[in-house]
Amino acid sequence: MTLTWLGHACFMLTLDDGRKIVTDPFDASVGYHTPNVDCDIVTISHGHHDHNAVESLSSYEMSISDESVYEMGGDNIPTLRISAMPSFHDDAGGAKRGKNLIFKFEADGKTIVHLGDLGHITNDEQTAFIKNADVLLIPIGGTYTITTREAIEVIQKASPACAVPMHFLTPAIGFPITDEKEFAEKMCATYLKSNTANVNDLKGAVIFDYQTNSVIK
Numbered sequence: 400m401t402l403t404w405l406g407h408a409c410f411m412l413t414l415d416d417g418r419k420i421v422t423d424p425f426d427a428s429v430g431y432h433t434p435n436v437d438c439d440i441v442t443i444s445h446g447h448h449d450h451n452a453v454e455s456l457s458s459y460e461m462s463i464s465d466e467s468v469y470e471m472g473g474d475n476i477p478t479l480r481i482s483a484m485p486s487f488h489d490d491a492g493g494a495k496r497g498k499n500l501i502f503k504f505e506a507d508g509k510t511i512v513h514l515g516d517l518g519h520i521t522n523d524e525q526t527a528f529i530k531n532a533d534v535l536l537i538p539i540g541g542t543y544t545i546t547t548r549e550a551i552e553v554i555q556k557a558s559p560a561c562a563v564p565m566h567f568l569t570p571a572i573g574f575p576i577t578d579e580k581e582f583a584e585k586m587c588a589t590y591l592k593s594n595t596a597n598v599n600d601l602k603g604a605v606i607f608d609y610q611t612n613s614v615i616k
Contacts, residue, residue: 435456482503499518533560535562562604593608594607
């Protein structure tokens with residue numbers, strides 16, 4: 400399985416059998432080049448333009464934006480399991496920005512968790528849902544999501560093999576959010592020189608390079 404960062408909170412998982420899953424596609428107003436890729440499944444954590452722009456994709460077969468459990472596989476096709484846990488986009492029970500879905504992807508013997516625009520520290524049920532993932536995709540920019548310090552607290556509770564930050568400030572975007580530097584320092588993060596990596600190679604805290612494939616407008 401490979402993981403590709405397409406910018407902001409948008410990632411593409413490519414399974415060993417070639418199936419592709421894209422998370423939280425954004426529209427052109429965000430500042431990155433839109434994720435104009437083909438995929439089999441797209442997941443949407445919540446209904447904001449920087450996370451639900453399925454029209455930015457070249458094509459997709461299925462969109463998931465609910466808490467149902469989906470298991471896909473069959474004869475000679477390995478099982479892919481997608482499940483979701485409700486959470487909030489803020490620290491006020493959704494009163495400020497509404498609800499958010501935490502997605503968990505299980506395939507190829509790996510577990511990948513995408514926290515969407517999580518706006519609060521995870522509770523016990525949510526922590527149990529995301530515990531011990533191989534990769535935890537976590538927002539760190541604050542303002543609309545948890546801050547870097549809150550993200551580190553979530554990581555410490557969840558104990559993933561690898562934590563990958565998302566939804567932070569880069570030269571491509573103008574959102575009032577913070578960059579990755581505090582996260583990199585406090586987590587002793589490794590900077591990749593690519594926006595793609597094999598999940599087997601991801602350990603500790605890893606920051607992907609958005610410029611490899613997500614060019615500034």
